Amino acid sequence: xxxxxxxxxxxxxxxxxxxxxxxxxxxxxxxxxxxxxxxxxxxxxxxxxxxxxxxxxxxxxxxxxxxxxxxxxxxxxxxxxxxxxxxxxxxxxxxxxxxxxxxxxxxxxxxxxxxxxxxxxxxxxxxxxxxxxxxxxxxxxxxxxxxxxxxxxxxxxxxxxxxxxxxxxxxxxxxxxxxxxxxxxxxxxxxxxxxxxxxxxxxxxxxxxxxxxxxxxxxxxxxxxxxxxxxxxxxxxxxxxxxxxxxxxxxxxxxxxxxxxxxxxxxxxxxxxxxxxxxxxxxxxxxxxxxxxxxxxxxxxxxxxxxxxxxxxxxxxxxxxxxxxxxxxxxxxxxxxxxxxxxxxxxxxxxxxxxxxxxxxxxxxxxxxxxxxxxxxxxxxxxxxxxxxxxxxxxxxxxxxxxxxxxxxxxxxxxxxxxxxxxxxxxxxxxxxxxxxxxxxxxxxxxxxxxxxxxxxxxxxx
Numbered sequence: 001x002x003x004x005x006x007x008x009x010x011x012x013x014x015x016x017x018x019x020x021x022x023x024x025x026x027x028x029x030x031x032x033x034x035x036x037x038x039x040x041x042x043x044x045x046x047x048x049x050x051x052x053x054x055x056x057x058x059x060x061x062x063x064x065x066x067x068x069x070x071x072x073x074x075x076x077x078x079x080x081x082x083x084x085x086x087x088x089x090x091x092x093x094x095x096x097x098x099x100x101x102x103x104x105x106x107x108x109x110x111x112x113x114x115x116x117x118x119x120x121x122x123x124x125x126x127x128x129x130x131x132x133x134x135x136x137x138x139x140x141x142x143x144x145x146x147x148x149x150x151x152x153x154x155x156x157x158x159x160x161x162x163x164x165x166x167x168x169x170x171x172x173x174x175x176x177x178x179x180x181x182x183x184x185x186x187x188x189x190x191x192x193x194x195x196x197x198x199x200x201x202x203x204x205x206x207x208x209x210x211x212x213x214x215x216x217x218x219x220x221x222x223x224x225x226x227x228x229x230x231x232x233x234x235x236x237x238x239x240x241x242x243x244x245x246x247x248x249x250x251x252x253x254x255x256x257x258x259x260x261x262x263x264x265x266x267x268x269x270x271x272x273x274x275x276x277x278x279x280x281x282x283x284x285x286x287x288x289x290x291x292x293x294x295x296x297x298x299x300x301x302x303x304x305x306x307x308x309x310x311x312x313x314x315x316x317x318x319x320x321x322x323x324x325x326x327x328x329x330x331x332x333x334x335x336x337x338x339x340x341x342x343x344x345x346x347x348x349x350x351x352x353x354x355x356x357x358x359x360x361x362x363x364x365x366x367x368x369x370x371x372x373x374x375x376x377x378x379x380x381x382x383x384x385x386x387x388x389x390x391x392x393x394x395x396x397x398x399x400x401x402x403x404x405x406x407x408x409x410x411x412x413x414x415x416x417x418x419x420x421x422x423x424x425x426x427x428x429x430x431x432x433x434x435x436x437x438x439x440x441x442x443x444x445x446x447x448x449x450x451x452x453x454x455x456x457x458x459x460x461x462x
Contacts, residue, residue: 016174016175016178016237016238016241016242017093017174017175017178017179017238018093018166018175019093019371019374019375020093020096020097020166022097023096023097023100023103024092024093024095024096024097025093025374025375025376027088027092027100027103027104027107028088028089028090028092028093028371028375029375029376030088030092030104030107030111031085031086031087031088031089031092031107031110032085032086032089032368032371032375034081034085034088034107034110034111034114035081035082035085035086035088035089035364036449036452036453037114038077038078038081038082038085038114038118039077039078039082039445039448039449040449041073041077041118042073042074042077042078042082043078043442043445043446043449045070045071045073045074045077046070046074046078046438046442046445047442068128068130069121069126069128069137071128071130071135072128072129072130072135072136072137073117073118073120073121073137075135076117076134076135076146077114077117077118078361079357080134081110081114081117081149082361082364083228083231083360083361083364084110084149084153085110086231086364086368087156087185087186087189087227087231088106088107088110088153088156089371090182090185090231090234091156091157091159091160091182091185091186094160094165094179094182094183095159095160095163095164095165096163096164096165096166098163098164099159099162099163102155102158102159103156103159105152105155106152106153106155106156106159107152107156108152109148109149109151109152109155110149110152110153110156111152112148112149112152113145113146113147113148113149113150113151113152114145114149115145116141116142116144116145116148117142117145117146117149120137120139120141120142120145121137121142123141124139124141125137125139125141125142126139127139129209129210129213130210131210131213131214131216131217132214132217132218132221133217133218133220133221133222133224134146134213134217134221135213136213138209138213150193153189153193154193157186157189157190157193158190160182160183160186161183161186161187161190165179165183174237174238174241174247174251176251176255177237177251177254177255177258178234178237178238180255180258180259181230181231181233181234181237181255181258181261182230182231182234184230184258184259184261184262185226185227185230185231185234185262186227187262188223188224188226188227188230188262188265189224189227191223191265191268192220192221192223192224192227193220195219195220195223195268195272196216196217196219196220198219198272198277199215199216199217199218199219199220199277200216202272202276202277202278203215203216203277203278204278207278211278215277215278215282215283218277218282218283218286219268219271219272219277219282219286222286222287222289222290223265223268225290226261226262226264226265226293228360229261229294229297229360230258230261230262231360231364232328232332232359232360232363233258233261233297233300233301233304235328235363235364235366235367236301236304236325236328236329236363237254237304238367238370239321239322239324239325239363239366239367239370240304240307240308240311240325242318242321242370243310243311243314243318243321243322243325244310244311244313244314244318245307245308245310245311246307246310247307248303248306248307249303254300254303257299257300257303258300260296260299260300261296261297261300263296264289264292264293264294264296265293267289267293268286268289271285271286271289294336305329311325316382317379317382319382319385319386320366320369320370320380320382320385320386320388320389321366321367321369321370323366323385323386323387323388323389323390324362324363324365324366324367324369324389325363325366326389327362327366327389327390327392327393327394328359328360328362328363328366328389328393329359330359330393330397331355331356331358331359331362331393331396331397331400332355332356332358332359332360332363333359334355334359334397334400335354335355335356335357335358335359335400336355336356338355338400354396354399354400354403355396355397355400358392358393358396358400358441362389362392362393365388365389365392365448366389368448368452369385369451369452372452372455372456373455377455377456377458378454378455378456378458379455380451380452380454380455381451381454381455384447384450384451385451387447388444388447388448388451389444390444391440391441391443391444391447392441392443392444392445392447392448393444394437394440394444395437395438395439395440395441395442395443395444396437396441396444397437398433398434398436398437398440399433399434399437399438399440399441400437401433401437402432402433402434402435402436402437403434
C-alpha cells in the first residue's frame with residue numbers, strides 16, 4: 001500500500017516528528033511539567049477515593065461528602081488538566097516558535113488555574129456536583145480556577161490554529177500526517193469551546209445546581225472526546241514509529257484517515273441548531289454522536305495495528321514505548337467494548353470511560369518516555385519504565401472488570417460506603433476487585449511520576 005514517491009527510503013530513519021530546540025521545546029517542557037504536577041495532586045486524592053469504596057476499609061472513612069469532593073478534584077486534575085496539558089506539549093511542538101508570547105501566557109494561566117483547582121478544597125470549597133465531563137465544586141474559588149485554566153487553554157488553541165506550521169520537506173508519511181492530526185485536534189478543541197459558549201448562552205437563566213452544569217458541559221464534553229482521540233492516534237503512530245514500525249500507507253492516505261476521525265464533530269452544529277441545549281433530545285443526539293462517531297477512527301486504528309508486527313524486535317530504550325503502546329491499545333479497546341454493553345445507570349458506565357481514559361493516559365505516558373531525551377532530559381530507567389505501563393494498565397483492567405461485574409448486579413455509580421448497597425457476595429467480590437485494581441493502578445501511576453521526574457532530575461542535576 002505504500003506510495004513510494006511520497007516515502008523516500010531515508011525518511012524511515014528520521015524521527016517521526018521533529019522536536020525543535022528553543023521556544024517549542026521550552027513550552028513543551030512547561031506543559032509537561034504542569035501535566036505531571038496535576039497527576040501528582042490527583043494521586044493524593046485518588047488514594048482516599050479508592051479506599052472510600054473498598055469493602056472492609058470504607059467504614060473507616062465516614063465522611064461520604066469527602067468522597068465526592070475528592071472525586072471532583074481527582075477527575076478534573078487527572079483527566080481534564082492532564083489531557084489538555086499534554087495537548088499543550090504536542091501543540092507546542094507542532095507550531096514552532098512563532099507566537100511565543102501567546103504560548104507563555106497560555107501556560108501561565110493554565111498553571112494558575114490548576115493551582116487554584118487543587119487548593120480550593122483546602123480553602124473551604126465544597127458542594128460537589130457530580131455532573132458529567134467536568135464535575136465541579138459549586139464554589140466561587142473552584143469555578144474561578146476552572147475559568148482561568150479554560151482561558152489559558154483557549155489561548156493555546158488559538159495560537160495552534162493561527163500560527164503557520166514549519167515546512168516538513170521530505171520527512172515522509174509520519175511528520176506531515178502527524179502535524180495535520182495535531183492541528184485537526186486543535187480545531188475540534190476550538191469547536192468544543194464554541195459549543196461551551198453556545199450552551200452557556202442558551203441554558204435557561206433559572207436553571208441551577210447539577211442540572212445546570214450537566215447541560216453546560218454536555219455538548220463540549222462530547223466534542224472534546226474527539227480531541228483526545230485524535231491525540232491518542234498521534235501518540236500511537238509516534239510510538240509505533242519509535243519502535244521500528246514503517247508506514248503501511250502514504251502520507252496522503254494517513255492524513256485523510258486522520259481527517260475522517262475528526263469529521264464527526266461537524267455534526268455538532270446541526271445538533272445545536274436543532275434543539276435547545278436543556279432538552280432530552282440534545283443529550284441523546286450527542287450520546288449517539290459519540291457512540292457512532294467513534295467508528296470513524298477504525299480505519300486509522302487498523303493502519304496502526306497493521307504496522308505493529310515490525311515492533312517485535314526492539315532494544316532496551318524502545319521497550320517502554322512499546323509496552324505503553326500495547327497496554328494503551330488493550331485498555332482503550334476494553335473501554336470501547338464496555339461502552340456498547342451499557343444498560344441503565346450503574347457502574348458499567350465508569351468502567352467504560354475508565355478504560356477509554358486510561359487508554360489515552362497510557363499513550364501519553366509512553367510518548368512522554370520517548371520524548372524526555374528529546375526535550376533535554378535523561379532517558380527514563382528502561383526496566384522500570386517498561387514495567388510501569390503493565391502495572392498501571394493491569395490494575396486499571398482489574399478495576400474496570402470489577403466495576404463491570406458489579407454493574408451487572410446493579411451497583412450504582414458515583415456512590416460510596418453504605419450507599420453502594422453491597423448486599424450480596426457478587427457485589428462485594430466485584431467492588432473488591434475494583435478496589436484492588438484501583439490500588440494497583442495508583443502504584444502504577446506513582447511509578448510513572450517517579451520514572452518521569454527521575455529522568456528530568458538526572459539531566460537537570462548535571
